[in-house]
Amino acid sequence: MLNLKSGAMVFAAAIAAQTAWADEVRVYNWSDYIDEELLAKFEAETGINLIYDVFDSNEVLETKLLAGQSGYDVVVPSGTFLQRQITAGVFQPLDKSKLSNAEHLWDTIQERTTRYDPDNAYSVTYMWGTTGIGAIPEKVHAVLGEDAPLDSLELVFNPENMEKLAECGVYFLDAPGEMIPAALNYIGENPDAQDVETIQKAEAVLSAVRPYVKKYNSSEYITALANGDICVAFGWSGDVLQARDRAAEAENGIEIVYNAVQEGSLMWFDQMAIPADAPNVEAAHAFIDFIINPENIASASNYVYFANGVNPETQELEADVIGDTAIYPDENTMQNLYTTSPWGPKAQRAATRLWTKVKSGT
Amino acid sequence: MNFRRFFLISVPYVWLLILFLIPFGIVLKISLSDTALAIPPYTPTLDLAGGWTSIKEFFSQLDFENFAFLTTDDLYWKSYLSSLKIAFLATFLCLLVGFPIAYGMANAPDEWRPTLMMLVILPFWTSFLIRVYAWMGILSQEGLLNQFLIWLGVIGEPLTILNTNVAVYIGIVYTYCPFMILPIYSTLEKLDGSLLEAGEDLGCSRTTAFWLITVPLSKSGIIAGCFLVFIPALGEFVIPTLLGGSGTLMIGKVLFEEFFSNRDWPVASAVAIVLLLILIIPIVLYQRNEQKMMEAEQ
CATH class of the missing domain: 3.40.190.10 (Periplasmic binding protein-like II)
Structure with missing residues (x-):
């Protein structure tokens, strides 16, 4: 009887572990790069447990990705690094049908990121600057x-x-x-x-x-x-x-x-992408979709003072963000920028x- | 009976095989490979499924190119040399600090010893990284050390210690001192006090007795402590990165650059193999010396 009971408990624990794994998304992003309240909001809205780690250099991220089995579901490399990593086969194409907010992405930025990610098949812009x-x-x-x-x-x-x-x-x-x-x-x-x-x-x-x-x-x-x-x-x-x-x-x-x-x-552009060996692809898409929701991305930009990849007309950016040419440069400066x-x-x-x-x- | 003996002998060998030889083989293999833009970022990779021909092909693709590359740029030998210098000096400083502490502990009243031992081990309860970060706070221009020295009136202007080699020495001595203290303490603790008394009876002053009896008898502890400090200090990466300046040249930092910035795992592995060779030579010499001494005693 005792054996049976402990056996059942082990089984239950295994199932619990399994579901915990299924409902977990691991994100690796730059340091000081998000409004932490957004992370709590994501967990509350989706019920997915979020593990959020940070790095401060593309090199560190890239080495983890090239070693394979990084364990992350969403990573945020910069454009130049992303391009090379796509060639190395690090990422899987995004399933756009799972990104209901993709329609809000800003074409001005998307045009420029095709340089790194042709057709924007593997990534969407988080922030640029x-x-x-x-x-x-x-x-x-x-x-x-x-x-x-x-x-x-x-x-x-x-x-x-x-x-x-x-x-x-x-x-x-x-x-x-x-x-x-x-x-x-x-x-x-x-x-x-x-x-x-x-x-x-x-x-x-x-x-x-x-x-x-x-x-x-x-x-x-x-x-x-x-x-x-x-x-x-x-x-x-x-x-x-x-x-x-x-x-x-x-x-x-x-x-x-x-x-x-x-x-x-x-x-430069920091692009959200999903590693080919991501453990939870479903949740990864849910996270990206959550972030590019105009309301959420606006609160991220209002917090970190970076321009984002979503069309500014769809979102409510604070005046000191959208109105600041240091963040959203005027036409002249834009022409002057190089990639x-x-x-x-x-x-x-x-x-x-x-x-x-x-x-x-x- | 024979089986039992065989089993007992095999345990350390299996240990050595799993934790040293196999990882070493992997690193050696990568050091003979070429970089590639792939996962993993080097080629060739061993494909056992392909049978004998693919294994033969695999070996034919390995070469010593990366080791040759290390000789083309003076950065590498300069870094090895600078690491050796820092590790030697830091080991010596650790000995200067560690020996008196161990000596004091061994001569302390019996009931104090567990507490003193505890105090030496206590820092390990905090993460190594956090302790090094704490040193950044202590050594910075506005840090505790400078404030204290200014308050004492020793200095008028804050000293620049953080991001210099001095900070690296402080960091290494602080971090690795317990590894020096513990082996020395364990030999000093076992030291037979009657030998010192005999020495004094025969007309030795206390200082002479210390140099003629205590130091030689604690030699094994001193050597063990020096190795325990020297070896990790030589390859140290965290301390020179956080406390050292951009001018601090250490092989651990070069290794990081090769691995992370250049994504050149093969050259990074070659750097690591050479580092290992540098370490193995003094260890082998030491072993031979020990063996000779043992044979001489017999």
Whole structure:
């Protein structure tokens, strides 16, 4: 009798485990990239248990994906990385019939993402933005004078400016895929250069300002700017605006501005996609569909200060989001933005090596 | 009876096979492969289903190209050298800090020892990562250490410690000190006190007795402790990444770059194999030395 009972319990537990597995979705997204209330809302609406992990570099995500069996159902790589990962067979095509909100996706953005994902078969855009300069004008003006070029690469790549800025602190992104195109753009080379020779021209630009860069990091500048520990960060649009928001909340009197650079900024797209070996494909589609629901994506954008992939006309974005040209650039700036394609293995190795050399001097 | 003996001997060998030789074989195999844009990101992969011909083909595709590549760029040997230097110095610092602590513990009253032992082990109750993060808070410009030193009046301006090699040394010494203390403590604890008394009876001063009796007798503990600190310190990645600056060159960071940024698993594996070879040489030398000493004693 006892045996029978414990046997039944094991069986029941196994079923419970099975259903728990079936109703679970694992999402791997960038850090500081969502309104946490949305996550709770997703669980409440769908009854699906959500496990939400974060990363702060495409490289870490990619290595997990290429190793296989990452265990994630939804991941959010940037466009260039997505393109390469599609080639490697990492993703499965999306089942558009399961995405009832797909009709709201913004064609302006979708046109551009076909560069990475032809026909947008594997991914939908979560957020997009530009890479530019975050600055605390008061501090920058104090060291460089009133006419400091806050919206120009001159600010961060001209050693004369950087030498002075070192006093108040400058952070750069620790991402060769962002910094090398910017450096190439500064010297008038094609930022999307694929040949090793051109890529290596970025080294002189980056090494010349190396002594004045306090840190290379892709996430810490949000806090550092908000606290006023640094005065300039070369970073992602929404992150800088989050810093602005945090400083305002803390009422510490620090004012932060973000500018896409006049020489042209890199435009990037973070794409939601489903790995080929995702354990719960059904729930993955449910999550993506939930996120691109205009109401939900609007609250995400209102929170993280990044523009999203859904048509702005269908959603209620707050005035300081839709009205801010740092987030939704005007027509002129849009024309000026450039995109990059993924590097091949040789160019990638050259870029990584160059980046190590810039950072460590070896 | 024979079976039992065989079983007992085989246990450590099976252990070695599963936890060392097989993983080593896998890494060695990847280091001889080429990168590919696929899952997994290297080629060739072994297909046992294809039978003998596919296995032969598999082996014909392996080569030493990646090891040759390591010699073409001075980044690699510079990183190995810099890691060796940091690991050596950190081990020495650990010994300087760890030996007096172990000595103090071994000479403490019996009833204190369990508490002291507990205090050495206690940090392990917190995640290693969190403890290293805590050091970031302590060592930063606005951190506790700088505030304390300014308050004492020792310094006027905050020192830059975080993101330098000094912070890396502090991190390694802090993290690995218990691995130095514990083996030394266990040899010192077993030390026969009457030997010291005999030494003093024969006219040895306490300092001389310490150098002539205590230190030689704790040698096995010191060597074990040094290995336990040196080996993980050499391949350390977390500490130089979080506490070190971008100028801190360590092979663990190079390995990360190869693996994550370049997606070049074969070269990353080659780096790891060379690291292992660097570690194996001193270990083998040490083993031979021990064996000779044992033979000499017999």
